[in-house]
Amino acid sequence: MNPAQPVVGVLALQGGVAEHLAALRRTGVTACPVRRPEELAEVDALVLPGGESTTMTRLLDTFELFEPLRARLREGMPAYGSCAGMVLLADSVLDDRPDVRDSPGVRTLGALDVVVRRNAFGRQVDSFEADLAFEGIEGPALRAVFIRAPRVEKTGADVTVLASVPSSGEPADGEAEATGGGTIVAVRQGPVLATAFHPELVNGDDRVHRLFVRMIHENSGHTGPVRPDTTEDT
Numbered sequence: 001m002n003p004a005q006p007v008v009g010v011l012a013l014q015g016g017v018a019e020h021l022a023a024l025r026r027t028g029v030t031a032c033p034v035r036r037p038e039e040l041a042e043v044d045a046l047v048l049p050g051g052e053s054t055t056m057t058r059l060l061d062t063f064e065l066f067e068p069l070r071a072r073l074r075e076g077m078p079a080y081g082s083c084a085g086m087v088l089l090a091d092s093v094l095d096d097r098p099d100v101r102d103s104p105g106v107r108t109l110g111a112l113d114v115v116v117r118r119n120a121f122g123r124q125v126d127s128f129e130a131d132l133a134f135e136g137i138e139g140p141a142l143r144a145v146f147i148r149a150p151r152v153e154k155t156g157a158d159v160t161v162l163a164s165v166p167s168s169g170e171p172a173d174g175e176a177e178a179t180g181g182g183t184i185v186a187v188r189q190g191p192v193l194a195t196a197f198h199p200e201l202v203n204g205d206d207r208v209h210r211l212f213v214r215m216i217h218e219n220s221g222h223t224g225p226v227r228p229d230t231t232e233d234t
């Protein structure tokens with residue numbers, strides 16, 4: 001039995017939980033915060049917001065959510081991670097310090113066949129905004145807000161690159177090949193979506209959340225409409 005609209009959870013340990021809930025609700029789905037394993041069991045899909053991936057790793061353990069969440073992802077639950085959420089969904093995470101091989105303190109959920117580097121845009125540009133072309137999203141360029149953002153440095157064969165920004169500095173190993181020269185900032189693999197930026201912070205543009213809700217519908221046979229793109233219902 002599939003109700004017409006899915007129930008979408010937002011991992012509510014840290015970060016822009018309220019903003020993601022509001023954006024999801026504007027698309028027409030039921031959205032609720034998830035803090036406990038019982039709440040995770042009730043949702044059809046999950047958003048992992050930004051924050052600090054080391055802190056979120058600790059909180060996932062404290063709230064006994066890490067293993068149940070990894071299990072749901074393995075079973076194919078649709079998920080969308082923004083910024084630190086992208087870091088957590090990755091298979092493998094590199095630190096911003098080039099001398100450190102892996103990122104200590106981050107335990108990843110392994111739902112995306114990508115290598116992600118944390119804080120990849122350097123200290124001088126802790127935050128910036130960019131207008132992006134985004135595959136699967138129509139209309140004007142997407143305004144993207146990056147805050148101590150990660151980047152994707154390698155993608156597996158089943159990963160689709162959805163958006164890149166022009167590279168500054170030296171490309172990482174394999175990056176030029178994967179991106180045609182840009183730095184990858186949004187990817188999809190099956191029912192899993194990730195962006196290095198924060199669409200929930202851009203008022204009046206819910207197109208990334210609408211894309212995610214369409215992915216949930218595709219994946220699960222939910223039949224209800226995704227409200228069309230409009231800036232009027234914000």
Ligand SMILES: NC(=O)CC[C@H](N)C(=O)O
Pocket residue numbers: 049050051052053054082083084085087118119147148149150
């Ligand atoms: N805005 C964010 O989510 C920042 C992510 C943070 N720099 C991390 O690596 O976890």
